[in-house]
Each structure stands twice: as structure tokens, then as C-alpha cells.
Amino acid sequence: MPSTLKFLDLFAGAGGLSEGFIRAGFQPIAHVEADASACFTLKTRQAYHWLKNNNSIDVYVKYLQNELSRDELYNAVPTNEIDSVINAFIGAETLSEIFQKVDQQIGESKLDLIIGGPPCQAYSLIGRARGNMHDDPRNHLYKYYAEFLRRYKPKYFVFENVLGLLTARNPNGELYFDKMKSLFVEIGYTVEYRVLSANEYGVLQNRKRIILVGKKGHRSKKSFYPEPEKLITEACVWDLFSDLPKIQAGGGSTTPQRGRSEQSKCLKESGIASTLPLTWHQARPHSKQDLEIYKHAVNLWDTEKRRLHYDDLPEYLKSHKGRNSFVDRFKVVAGDLAACHTVVAHISKDGHHYIHPDIEQNRSITPREAARIQSFPDDYYFENVSGKPARTSAFKQIGNAVPVLLAQKIAEQLLRNW
Incomplete structure (x- = not known):
């Protein structure tokens, strides 16, 4: 060729x-x-x-x-x-x-x-x-x-x-x-x-x-x-996340980290895997209310394979005025599916539509996890004008790609x- x-x-x-x-x-x-x-x-x-x-x-x-x-x-x-x-x-x-x-x-x-x-x-x-x-x-x-x-x-x-x-x-x-x-x-x-x-x-x-x-x-x-x-692969979304360090909301770093386990066949065959330092595995901080909602959403998927409808939440967790639109505003990136829902630029606004599937980590996904969903290689670095890492900018670029x-x-x- x-x-x-x-x-x-x-x-x-x-x-x-x-x-x-x-x-x-x-x-x-x-x-x-x-x-x-x-x-x-x-x-x-x-x-x-x-x-x-x-x-x-x-x-x-x-x-x-x-x-x-x-x-x-x-x-x-x-x-x-x-x-x-x-x-x-x-x-x-x-x-x-x-x-x-x-x-x-x-x-x-x-x-x-x-x-x-x-x-x-x-x-x-x-x-x-x-x-x-x-x-x-x-x-x-x-x-x-x-x-x-x-x-x-x-x-x-x-x-x-x-x-x-x-x-x-x-x-x-x-x-x-x-x-x-x-x-x-x-x-x-x-x-x-x-x-x-x-x-x-x-x-x-x-x-x-x-x-x-x-x-x-x-x-x-x-x-x-x-x-x-x-x-068509036999992989599932978990295969994109399984080797990454486990972090909590607000944890991780934009600077290099090493994976915690052997990378999946999916990561290697797709070209996502890299031997270079891993960057952008940094999670957003979330409010206590959002974290409780995230647990409801992940638990519902894990136990019933059902998405969270906003009205499913206990009344004390419902703080949004609009209850008849965007009722799936809290959505899990289900690890056991062959493909997750579309990553879009709105991920730069908040992480509610992209909740990590591990209930123990209890957070939204990181820019690196979003980049993997978009099949960017791990050695791809997302910049900001100032030269200092900016998570919002990284999410926007990834979602639009x-x-x-x-x-x-x-x-x-x-x-x-x-």
C-alpha cells in the first residue's frame, strides 16, 4: 500500500x-x-x-x-x-x-x-x-x-x-x-x-x-x-477499564500513573495499549448527594440490569426541578455490555451521564477512560491553552472526537x- x-x-x-x-x-x-x-x-x-x-x-x-x-x-x-x-x-x-x-x-x-x-x-x-x-x-x-x-x-x-x-x-x-x-x-x-x-x-x-x-x-x-x-469483538466495556488504578471521586492524577494489572486483549488489539506513561486518569470530585445517587444507579444496574429513572430515586435525593425531561440524567457506563452509550461533549459539564460501573469506586469516569471509549491510544495527551492540565477542556475534546x-x-x- x-x-x-x-x-x-x-x-x-x-x-x-x-x-x-x-x-x-x-x-x-x-x-x-x-x-x-x-x-x-x-x-x-x-x-x-x-x-x-x-x-x-x-x-x-x-x-x-x-x-x-x-x-x-x-x-x-x-x-x-x-x-x-x-x-x-x-x-x-x-x-x-x-x-x-x-x-x-x-x-x-x-x-x-x-x-x-x-x-x-x-x-x-x-x-x-x-x-x-x-x-x-x-x-x-x-x-x-x-x-x-x-x-x-x-x-x-x-x-x-x-x-x-x-x-x-x-x-x-x-x-x-x-x-x-x-x-x-x-x-x-x-x-x-x-x-x-x-x-x-x-x-x-x-x-x-x-x-x-x-x-x-x-x-x-x-x-x-x-x-x-x-x-465485532467479544470484549465488553470492563475490558477498557480493568487495568486502571482504582480511584475514588476526586482521586487520581493528570500526571503519569502505571496500570495495576495486565492489560486486556481488547486494549492491545485496538491499539489503545501503550508502554508509555499513562496520563489523565483523574476523577472529578462529586457532592455527597451525587455520590449517593451514583450508588443507586450502579446497584440498580448490577441487580436488575435496569437504568435509573429519575423518579426511582428517594424523594430526598430529587433536587432537579425538571422531572419530565432528561429522566436518564444519571446513567452508568455499564461494564458488562459490548458497547456503552455515546460519549459526547456534554461530559465536560458534569459526569452524571457517565457513571463508572464499579460501585466501590463510586465516581464518574476519568478523561482517560472516556478517551479509551473513543479508542484514543493511552499515549495521547490532551492539552490546554495555559499549558496546565484542564479536565474540562480534555473532556470536551474527547467528547467531540x-x-x-x-x-x-x-x-x-x-x-x-x-
Whole structure:
């Protein structure tokens, strides 16, 4: 398989999609992302890959162990590796400048592929329920995605988004998805899409996403869609957590820790396992009331395999006014299931929807546990603007990401079709 195909990642987030394509053998030319914290995560990951490929991974380990500053880490790799991450909101005012920076990174090379998808909140059902969808400028970011296709003319592009995109309409009643597809066809691409379920590709999470793929040129009778090979494992969610140190609410650390036992087959085969120091296994603190509710939720699952309905709680634990909506606001990440419920960015707000399955630990899951659910490798470090660890930022980046393993399966099949 070719290993020098170059890609550009738009709306890159923390790099879940990019990481999957790198694993498959593609080479990133540049990443464009509006969130500054996510950009530092991408820069640190770029540094990791360069150091690993140049037999200098010990430098990265020293950084994880706080023996080097972030600037010292970045100074240890070529400048173009760090400069390949472009912190900018993609829009009419910034497009020209972003093009210039991407051009500098491409140099004399050719861009083979563009990946990425605009922020999904504007198309999500939750976003529409808030009533602000028509005024959201993110509805139109796909038009700028198309401008990158016009300029660089890659052979393929891979566009990812939420299922809500299939039904989201503009003020004229037209489907945004139809407008997108028509625009991509207009600029010279044939497009095909599928709804892919991450749990069918080795990810222990029920997460469905639209994956649209475009190919340069006119439609032929033969489908070109890179149907990824399905990978149904015998693992359960416990296999993602079983080796981690047992901690209580408020316990753990963002700095390196070692696992407490042998890692599961699932962790090794998925690429999550790493020999490098483990970071971000730090639990939120919780109130006594929340901890008591968590025990109710876990006990109900353990004894009856039943989810907690808010009205199931004793009256003295019911402090929320809204009792007819979001009745499953307290939800266990059930360890005995083959896939847990979807990890979303709301996990950065609180952990009530992501309660750890071990009643003895009695807490919500840590960023590292959430990252494992998203199939991020354990050597992936989530950054913050200040350089100091910020759990909220890490959770947000993880919740917004594309599962790495799903991205890898798509990329591997795209390479086979190339």
C-alpha cells in the first residue's frame, strides 16, 4: 500500500480522525482547528509522531513526566511539524490566510486527500431543540470546506457529521445535506455516503455517524465507497477499564500513573495499549448527594440490569426541578455490555451521564477512560491553552472526537481502493 499520500484535516478537533488516517499510512500536511486548546493537543501529537519516527520517544516521555516544558518539547522537533497546526476559524475573513499557510506546508507536494467535518452542534437534534439553528454560522461551514476542494483538488475527501444532518433544513425548507451534496457535485466530485456505527468496527461504544466520501470525477456505475471491514469483538466495556488504578471521586492524577494489572486483549488489539506513561486518569470530585445517587444507579444496574429513572430515586435525593425531561440524567457506563452509550461533549459539564460501573469506586469516569471509549491510544495527551492540565477542556475534546479506530478502518479501506 502507498504510504506517502498526504492529507489536510479541516475542523480537526483533537485529532481523532487524523490519528486513524496516520495509523493507516497517510501523512498529514496540515490541521485547521478553531479551538486553541485542541490545537495544542494536535501540536503535541505531531511532536509525538515525529519523535517516535526518529527514535527519540524518550523526549516525549520526559514531557509527560513534567521533566520538559511544552516549549522545550516543541523545540525538539522541526518547526514545520508545529506550524502544520493552524489555529483559525474557517470563514470568509480567514480563508485567504489559511490557504497561504496550507500552501507553505504543501510546498512542492500534492495534496491527495481532505478529511474532516464542520462542528456538528448546528445540525444536531439538541441544537435544533434550542431554537437557534437558523442563525448559527456553523450551518454554512460546508461551503468553505468546498472552497478547499476547489483549490487543492484532492482525489478523495472524507466528510464526517452527526445523523441530525440528514433531517436539518434551512429557512427555505431545504435539506442542508442535499445542498452540501449538490455543491460537492457542482465542483467536480462524485459523492456517496453511509451511516456507520462505531461499535461494528471494534469501538466499544454505540456511536453512529454520517461518513460521506467524495471522489474527483464523474460518477461511474461501480461504487467507490471505502466500506470498512467490520470488526465485532467479544470484549465488553470492563475490558477498557480493568487495568486502571482504582480511584475514588476526586482521586487520581493528570500526571503519569502505571496500570495495576495486565492489560486486556481488547486494549492491545485496538491499539489503545501503550508502554508509555499513562496520563489523565483523574476523577472529578462529586457532592455527597451525587455520590449517593451514583450508588443507586450502579446497584440498580448490577441487580436488575435496569437504568435509573429519575423518579426511582428517594424523594430526598430529587433536587432537579425538571422531572419530565432528561429522566436518564444519571446513567452508568455499564461494564458488562459490548458497547456503552455515546460519549459526547456534554461530559465536560458534569459526569452524571457517565457513571463508572464499579460501585466501590463510586465516581464518574476519568478523561482517560472516556478517551479509551473513543479508542484514543493511552499515549495521547490532551492539552490546554495555559499549558496546565484542564479536565474540562480534555473532556470536551474527547467528547467531540471521531473514534480513532473507526477512522482507521475507513482509512485502511480507502487505501485499498486507491
